[in-house]
Amino acid sequence: MSTERRRVAIVGGGFGGLAAAQALSKADVDVTLVDRTNHHLFQPLLYQLASGMLSMGECAAPIRGMLRKQSNVRVSMAEVTEVDAERRELTLDRGEKVGYDSLIVACGADTSYFGHEEWQEPSFALKTLADAVGLRDQVLSAFEEAERATDDEARRRFLTIVVIGGGPTGVEVAGQLAVLARHHLSHQFSGFDPSDIRVVLLDAGERVLTAFSTKLSAKAARSLASLSVDVREGARATAIDAAGVTYDHGGATQRIEAATVIWAAGVHAAPFAGALAEATGAEHDRGGRLQVLADCTLPRHPEISVIGDAASHAGSDGKPLPGLATVAIQQARHVARAIAAGGPGATEPFRYFDKGALAVVGRGRAICAVRGLELSGPIAFATYLGVHLFYLGGVPGRRVAVISAWASTAMGREQSRVIERELPRPRVNV
């Protein structure tokens, strides 16, 4: 009989990974949490950082700090490069080995270009903290360029932002950039009128926010239109280059010249999910998400649980559960509870308790769907605020800090619209 404590490895420090570590705080196990960054990222607020409304420290917190009171966790800032499912061992990027008795995979998703890797360079993604800071610097620098531009065509290009993708990220960032242009930049430039800033949203589908009902989706589109966002449905990008976007619209080829192109059209499970599929023979969908059993484990591997955006888990209606923080957090607790009780992973089926889905469109407007209830306008926004602040994990002071930041944003504060570098040039050539 071994007296060694069981070892739990967690890959990823996002909503799922962090919740799993926290849920194991009282368990008689040694936890190793590995993440590529030093921070837990509050991804639903990333578009606020990109549009200069919140600062970096308001969207992310160091994982070590959040877990510092938990003595059974060791945090490693590293990338997992290999997994040996037979030996139950991970290999990190410097060759370090991390053995486990239970493995919780919460590695999340990365931006996907659907095979068009050449689009990465001329566009801006919005998935990591560095993405958001890069996008903020780009947008603000493009406006500085517009201020200095001497010909109208160049100025128009600097003032045009194209967002590709009509999911929550695309809709939220388009709405917030329109608010930035319409409300926060007035009286600040002499070379152009901020109302000349043009935000175009290209969505390949029939309507934005397809995860919501047709009615809410139409409300969101109307809210965007009232903010002067030019929404084009059925528009599929065919080329992205340094000067703009070419797209297909009902068979016709169209072109928009734009200094800033934001790619918010697709995600793919992080590379570790692929390595794990190879090591275990697990199936995955087109987005790289691993097919898990009802209890969140991989077939034939009761000691490996996959949660959050890296997993494809059928909900009670047979459709895959959505990529929401609440899903990842509930799965994390389901898995951790079973491990704390002595098992290698859960054996009971996981059931998602729907806490709703929300999307914010501009200032004080949102759409929200909770268990059949559909909300829009300020009430939906208040719900959104409540839900997000509730999940703003860890330090209680953070919630207060973010409330005060949001309140002061509403009052038009300026301090997050800072460009980090001297005389940065927009990444796009002109």
Add this chain to the structure above:
Amino acid sequence: MSTERRRVAIVGGGFGGLAAAQALSKADVDVTLVDRTNHHLFQPLLYQLASGMLSMGECAAPIRGMLRKQSNVRVSMAEVTEVDAERRELTLDRGEKVGYDSLIVACGADTSYFGHEEWQEPSFALKTLADAVGLRDQVLSAFEEAERATDDEARRRFLTIVVIGGGPTGVEVAGQLAVLARHHLSHQFSGFDPSDIRVVLLDAGERVLTAFSTKLSAKAARSLASLSVDVREGARATAIDAAGVTYDHGGATQRIEAATVIWAAGVHAAPFAGALAEATGAEHDRGGRLQVLADCTLPRHPEISVIGDAASHAGSDGKPLPGLATVAIQQARHVARAIAAGGPGATEPFRYFDKGALAVVGRGRAICAVRGLELSGPIAFATYLGVHLFYLGGVPGRRVAVISAWASTAMGREQSRVIERELPRPRVNV
């Protein structure tokens, strides 16, 4: 008789330039303010950003936002590359021309390596916002490397920070990094004990903070020692490379292996001051600071005023005025008042009203000298807080925001210790 409004050009949006623009708000002139960045930087707090205590938005604010209610100011984010003092015209980096009737030069100072330009690459400066963010990422990444290090020598190198320069910047950053190590990181690492983090301060002179009295200087050194900062006076760097610093100490050559070397030993007036000296024949000192007349103007150029760190202005005791925000702000107002009254610049001599000099050493400790009065300890810190918050220009909400940030810092908040990039590697090779 011309009906054209007089044109005032301001070079620099630091304390001097911003105060000059604000003091001209009601004057019948057209102001153009040119800065290389889009932000006004609160330089005295930069060491707090570098040590993860404050976030970027708490140390800087966009210049456009601060001046948005002032309709007679145009802001340009650009570098001034040439000045034609005869035609009274500036040339910006894209060839744009900015004519002026009055020129206020508040271009400040850059980091100087005293001819050792090769030290720039292996060391970290602390003069710009990008410097501070880069230093924060370096320090935090070095600790992550120490956590993963497998041999003791490498771990020690990652945990060693050498600060070169015993002026206010060097003393403040050394003290704050020691506080970070001693107070904020406990229970966060398993590969090392944060008290193993070693901060060494090398000062080439006989004592730190030579601008203060021998007594206050000794108090500061004692405060540093109580934080376990290893202060070495009379230590002159002779080489800085990827692995550490070599220095001369009383004729003996010494060596410290360190992953992080901070260069806080010297500044030089910004390049524009050199261009101006060439264009006007003005004299400058070794630090590139332009010799101005008692009224802040350049000899033979009553329409050119030089203020702040770019100027060498003899005080009432014949010694040059110190490089403090209060000096720059008072000079700006002195000059602006004369311009608003219709002159090309001031003709009355400028008199500095001494508001004191302060340096913070660690948490709640400071030394402070005001008009012959010498303070240290918590009272000096309170004075410092008061003075700094008072000058935290522009938006009143900022003062409250910074007070609350500092308060929560004292309570050990975590959110600014975020590394921006994924898996960043310390810049230094290992």
